[in-house]
Amino acid sequence: SLKIPHVSEFRATEEQMRAGQLLLDKTVVEMDAGEGKTISAAFAGVMHAICGNKVHIITANDYLALRDVSRLRSVYESLGFTVGTLLNHMGYQDRMEVYKSTILYGTLREIGFDMLRDNLNDSTTQPIQGKLDVAIVDEADQSLIDEASTPLIIGGSSTKIPRSLPRIKSLIE
Secondary structure (H helix, E strand, C coil): CECCCCCCCECCCHHHHHHHHHHHCCCCCCCCCCCCHHHHHHHHHHHHHHCCCCEEEEECCHHHHHHHHHHHHHHHHHCCCCEEECCCCCCHHHHHHHHCCCEEEEEHHHHHHHHHHHHHCCCCCCCCCCCCCEEEECCHHHHHHHHHHCCCCCCCCCCCCCCCHHHHHHHHC
């Protein structure tokens, strides 16, 4: 049982801790509904954050992003990390603030469109996303299979200095 002052108490299961370790080791983990994917992702996220990485936890929808942050905010903050929620309705300034968080929760669609917008900007425009280190995908089947059937397309004029393909390739890897 983990108890931090002014933070909710919860008892992590052996399966949740093992799943968190596997996520940290870059392994796909399958868990049934109710087994604690949210807690497992938080374990892996905290460990990445301790190593100095920015962490994006990708959820299926805005509701889950808000729910997970509301449940875990006090834990993250008690460990000295900032946490933010990227939501569909947010404007540019709000998004810039959320991307400054150590741990960010949001949907693949929102994070993906922000990456596309950043790549449309010329080299003099500050990217909205900033540093991209680690992504932990909750509900990978929904995000990487179901959402993949609808391509992210964004229009705009071409930039004078296009983003390099090797940089994009390294981000994806």
